[in-house]
Amino acid sequence: MSRRTRILVLCPALLGLGALFVWAIAGLPAFGDYRGPYGYVLNRVVVPLRHTTNVVMGTTFDVRGVDTMGEEFILLAAVVGVMLLLRDETRSRQAERHTSRLRTDAVRLVGIVMVGAGLLVGLWLMAFGYITPGGGFQGGLVVAGAILVLYLVGSHRDYRPFRDQHALDPLEALGAGGYVVIGLVALVSGTAFLTNLFGLGKTGTLLSSGSIALLNWASAIAVTCAMLLLFAEFLETYVVPLESEDSGS
Amino acid sequence: MSYLPYAVAAWICLVGLVGIATSKNLIHLAVCLTVTQSSSYVLLLSVGYVKHGKAPIFFGTPLGSTAVDPVVQALALTDVVVSVAVIALILALALDAHRLSGSVDPDEIADVSG
Numbered sequence: 001m002s003r004r005t006r007i008l009v010l011c012p013a014l015l016g017l018g019a020l021f022v023w024a025i026a027g028l029p030a031f032g033d034y035r036g037p038y039g040y041v042l043n044r045v046v047v048p049l050r051h052t053t054n055v056v057m058g059t060t061f062d063v064r065g066v067d068t069m070g071e072e073f074i075l076l077a078a079v080v081g082v083m084l085l086l087r088d089e090t091r092s093r094q095a096e097r098h099t100s101r102l103r104t105d106a107v108r109l110v111g112i113v114m115v116g117a118g119l120l121v122g123l124w125l126m127a128f129g130y131i132t133p134g135g136g137f138q139g140g141l142v143v144a145g146a147i148l149v150l151y152l153v154g155s156h157r158d159y160r161p162f163r164d165q166h167a168l169d170p171l172e173a174l175g176a177g178g179y180v181v182i183g184l185v186a187l188v189s190g191t192a193f194l195t196n197l198f199g200l201g202k203t204g205t206l207l208s209s210g211s212i213a214l215l216n217w218a219s220a221i222a223v224t225c226a227m228l229l230l231f232a233e234f235l236e237t238y239v240v241p242l243e244s245e246d247s248g249s
Numbered sequence: 250m251s252y253l254p255y256a257v258a259a260w261i262c263l264v265g266l267v268g269i270a271t272s273k274n275l276i277h278l279a280v281c282l283t284v285t286q287s288s289s290y291v292l293l294l295s296v297g298y299v300k301h302g303k304a305p306i307f308f309g310t311p312l313g314s315t316a317v318d319p320v321v322q323a324l325a326l327t328d329v330v331v332s333v334a335v336i337a338l339i340l341a342l343a344l345d346a347h348r349l350s351g352s353v354d355p356d357e358i359a360d361v362s363g
Contacts, residue, residue, distance in 0.1 A: 002356075003264050003271070003356060006270055006271075007270065007271060008269070010266075010270045010271075014263055014266065014267065017261060017263065018259070021259035021262075021263075025252055025255040025259065026255060028252070028255060030251035030252065030298070031251045031252060031253065031254050031255070031295055031298060032251065032298050032299060032300035032301075032302075033251075033300065034296075034297065034298065034299040034300075034302075034317070034318060036318060036320075038318065038320050039297060039299070039305075039316075039317065039318025039319060039320060041322075042305070042318075042319050042320065043305050043307075043316045043319065044312075044313065046319075047307050047312050048312070053306060053307045054305075054306045054308070055305035055306065055307065055309040055316070055319040056305055056306070056319045056322045056323055056326070057255075058319070059319045059320055059322075060323045060326060064320075064323060067327070070328075071327050071330055071331070074330065074331055074334055075330055075333070076332050077334070078333075078334030078335070078337055078338055079334075079337070081338050082337050082338060082341045084336075085341045085342065085345055086341055086344070086345075096285075097273075131262075131308055132306060132308050133304065133306055135326070137329075137330055138326075139327055141333070157285040204308060223330075234340075234341075234344075237344075238344060
């Protein structure tokens with residue numbers, strides 16, 4: 001199909017979709033006029049029942065903890081998919097080497113500060129996820145992003161430990177598998193899967209919320225490692241394979 | 250005014266679709282898909298908004314004060330994770346397509362077979 005025909009087909013389709021949107025929006029309650037009971041119920045019960053002050057995390061890791069497990073495995077499946085697509089023994093040798101390194105001290109300095117600041121913010125988001133805004137997923141992305149900045153401003157050698165799959169694979173398994181194991185512990189002890197049975201602790205402190213804290217850390221590890229594995233795979237295939245790094249430079 | 254956030258979500262979705270359909274570059278196409286997906290964040294968060302509601306985090310805010318729906322916020326989190334996963338897969342496919350056909354233009358790639 002040529003670009004011209006495609007745009008011709010697109011126009012009526014968009015008009016139709018736009019009309020459906022108008023129809024749908026007309027049937028929605030006005031902005032701010034929330035009618036569902038669940039939000040109100042959760043905002044009332046999660047803090048007293050689960051001792052976590054961040055109701056979003058309480059919802060993510062407790063009320064709908066099984067969904068979040070599925071979500072974690074979507075990420076795992078995507079990483080495996082990227083690896084299978086990119087991993088091709090014949091290709092990594094053809095990969096071009098992009099060796100032009102950063103030479104500006106100012107940019108490097110700002111970058112290094114960003115690495116430190118990013119790591120700190122990411123770890124804070126992870127650790128206090130069930131108390132203040134944050135959580136394992138968000139913190140994991142920030143930490144992985146901060147580590148990638150290290151690659152951009154540092155040297156290949158600095159980044160090397162973070163693309164070592166012998167270290168990342170078991171950690172990823174620990175994160176993803178740990179979530180399931182925490183759920184199974186509840187099952188073995190005679191309650192439902194993922195029941196929150198660890199001591200709930202004092203609300204508003206790090207020692208609170210029971211298994212939410214553990215699930216939060218499991219997903220933090222899983223997300224950080226998933227991202228680092230993705231970066232490692234793209235780097236290996238398209239930027240600089242580890243082998244050629246060994247022989248050259 | 251009270252329907253503006255929903256209209257914004259619909260507009261973002263449509264603009265993203267236009268971008269996908271008229272794209273001449275697979276990377277640009279992937280970005281357009283992200284734009285389309287972002288409309289779902291706007292929609293989710295505006296559906297769960299309670300007038301004068303604060304974030305559903307009761308650290309320093311007394312329990313029982315008006316707060317927005319935490320369920321849609323958790324769903325938006327799922328949405329972001331899925332979006333990251335999808336974008337990684339699409340970029341990997343785009344790189345593969347470029348390797349096989351030497352082009353990132355979807356129209357030129359369409360002619361390649363096998």
